[in-house]
Amino acid sequence: MSQFDFDWIVVGSGFGGSVSALRLSEKGYSVAVLECGKRFRDEDFPKSTWDVRRYFWAPRLGMKGIFRLTQFKDVAVVSGCGVGGGSLGYANTLYVPGKDFFEDPQWAGLEDWEAELAPHYEEAQRMLGVVVHDEDDPADQLLRELGEHLGVGETYRKTPIGVYLDNRGETVPDPFFGGEGPDRTGCLRCGRCMVGCPHGAKNTLVKNYLWLAERRGARIEAERTVTEVRPLGAGDGSDGYAVTSERSGLLPGRGRSTLTARGVVFAAGPLGTNKLLQRCRLGGALPRLSNRLGELVRTNSEMILAVTVPEDYPDDLTKRVAITSSIYPDPHTHIETVTYGHDGDSMSSLYTLLTGDGTKATRPLKLLGQIVRHPVNFLKVMRPKGWSRRTIIVLVMQTLDNAIALRPKRKRNGDVRLTTEQDPEKPNPTFIPVANEAAEWLAERTGGIAQSSVSEALFNIPNTAHILGGAVIGASPEDGVVDAKQRVFGYENLLVCDGSAVPANVGVNPSLTITALAEHAMAAVPNATGGRENQAGRGMQVGR
Numbered sequence: 001m002s003q004f005d006f007d008w009i010v011v012g013s014g015f016g017g018s019v020s021a022l023r024l025s026e027k028g029y030s031v032a033v034l035e036c037g038k039r040f041r042d043e044d045f046p047k048s049t050w051d052v053r054r055y056f057w058a059p060r061l062g063m064k065g066i067f068r069l070t071q072f073k074d075v076a077v078v079s080g081c082g083v084g085g086g087s088l089g090y091a092n093t094l095y096v097p098g099k100d101f102f103e104d105p106q107w108a109g110l111e112d113w114e115a116e117l118a119p120h121y122e123e124a125q126r127m128l129g130v131v132v133h134d135e136d137d138p139a140d141q142l143l144r145e146l147g148e149h150l151g152v153g154e155t156y157r158k159t160p161i162g163v164y165l166d167n168r169g170e171t172v173p174d175p176f177f178g179g180e181g182p183d184r185t186g187c188l189r190c191g192r193c194m195v196g197c198p199h200g201a202k203n204t205l206v207k208n209y210l211w212l213a214e215r216r217g218a219r220i221e222a223e224r225t226v227t228e229v230r231p232l233g234a235g236d237g238s239d240g241y242a243v244t245s246e247r248s249g250l251l252p253g254r255g256r257s258t259l260t261a262r263g264v265v266f267a268a269g270p271l272g273t274n275k276l277l278q279r280c281r282l283g284g285a286l287p288r289l290s291n292r293l294g295e296l297v298r299t300n301s302e303m304i305l306a307v308t309v310p311e312d313y314p315d316d317l318t319k320r321v322a323i324t325s326s327i328y329p330d331p332h333t334h335i336e337t338v339t340y341g342h343d344g345d346s347m348s349s350l351y352t353l354l355t356g357d358g359t360k361a362t363r364p365l366k367l368l369g370q371i372v373r374h375p376v377n378f379l380k381v382m383r384p385k386g387w388s389r390r391t392i393i394v395l396v397m398q399t400l401d402n403a404i405a406l407r408p409k410r411k412r413n414g415d416v417r418l419t420t421e422q423d424p425e426k427p428n429p430t431f432i433p434v435a436n437e438a439a440e441w442l443a444e445r446t447g448g449i450a451q452s453s454v455s456e457a458l459f460n461i462p463n464t465a466h467i468l469g470g471a472v473i474g475a476s477p478e479d480g481v482v483d484a485k486q487r488v489f490g491y492e493n494l495l496v497c498d499g500s501a502v503p504a505n506v507g508v509n510p511s512l513t514i515t516a517l518a519e520h521a522m523a524a525v526p527n528a529t530g531g532r533e534n535q536a537g538r539g540m541q542v543g544r
Helices: 015-026 113-128 138-149 209-215 269-282 345-350 362-373 375-382 433-446 454-459 511-523
Strands: 006-011 031-034 067-071 076-080 219-221 224-231 241-247 257-266 295-298 303-308 323-330 333-338 351-353 391-398 404-410 416-422 449-453 468-470 494-496
Touching: 006 015, 006 241, 006 269, 015 031, 015 209, 015 257, 015 511, 031 209, 031 257, 076 269, 113 511, 138 323, 138 333, 138 433, 209 219, 224 269, 257 269, 269 404, 269 416, 269 468, 303 433, 323 433, 333 433, 345 351, 345 454, 351 362, 351 375, 351 454, 362 375, 362 454, 375 449, 391 433, 433 449, 449 454
Parallel strands: 006 031, 006 257, 031 219, 257 494
Antiparallel strands: 067 076, 224 241, 241 257, 295 404, 295 468, 303 391, 303 449, 323 333, 333 391, 351 449, 404 416
């Protein structure tokens, strides 16, 4: 009988966690996945974002949905939750980043990353069912025209996405994995990808990596929030780990239990992983963690704006998938148009009239000036009915070397709260001029109303849907938290396989990169060498 409950425990079930669960299972290990969110079937997704209990994540308030919004003093972070992590509500967009990312000095000296990761990107694309969306719609045409207006029309390109586009509205046997995967239904182009796809068209992780992992014996436990990972015996974890979790919900500490494993993969997303690692470091469970923990946190240098067209606008902007095209106004900046379809009206509360550059003191005054000058537009923006079907979200991302830090604050109950701190030498931007220019042009072109996010306009705090870093790849503990194979410095059989390890701004939607990096990390884990007992600890050392 094994001395451990499982060979590996994976904390989180997003892109990195799902890859880890499948690949470790394929190597012959017993695997448990602990996910803080709920498990959703296609029919369980909310009918609209007004269904707050099934869309928003705030478990202490009884909300256990797929959308989490976390407010810090320097950034507002949107992230996913549930079995399948961010794939449940992301915009399906799966780009390979440009050379700037692979050549960032934080990690460039460790590998020729573009060449090293190429086969893993290819495998990630295969597993996630990446296709190029080759249909143009009215929002695409507007973006193409914007590119021409900015003098970069040649950069317009169609988006690689993870959606089953064939056989529209028809349910067919698995088209991706030789019949081993689930039945799939062809995309209806309803645009509600970010509300949760109820049709079975979106290639979420529960339809590929996690589906296959469970059929290879991986056990997924939903609604389990991990609170501690502590070595058993030797301080470097070579004798295994105890992983303590509790039931996600109203009361902390409810349903607490502990499982043991030879190895642990942290994959709870950058906010979850950074919080858990800081809690373990400050609480004495993992005292050897690098002092670089929490540094080089990236936001993809993002701005998220919106343009709402008039009621009588002649074109339907929602008959598409969430993101279908993009342009590059300069080599470091990437712009996409996004839709919520008809079912995202409550998201209007996150936007207000477009506001220019300023400080925490002056931007609210500029917003007030906008309201005084344009009271009718302000009232229109305040009316949520129909907002989603008439609104183009403008997503702007950059590869520039900007960063913040995540700092831990101890609570009285021993828990940890994360706070942010701007990097004094390369602070995260609070305003990107071309983002406002794009929104203003789209508003003028359509007769619509350009909007900033409320947090940006009122508090000079940008939004991001792509938080990265904090436990980044580095050459040593003086440079990062994990090595080039994402093994935690100072510990055996302890890995970080999510966006926390990403060392630079990707400049595009990062899901494919997180997946490829996890594939790369898992390729370095040796196969199990025999029966369950051997798998659990003999000949399985993975560490520094």
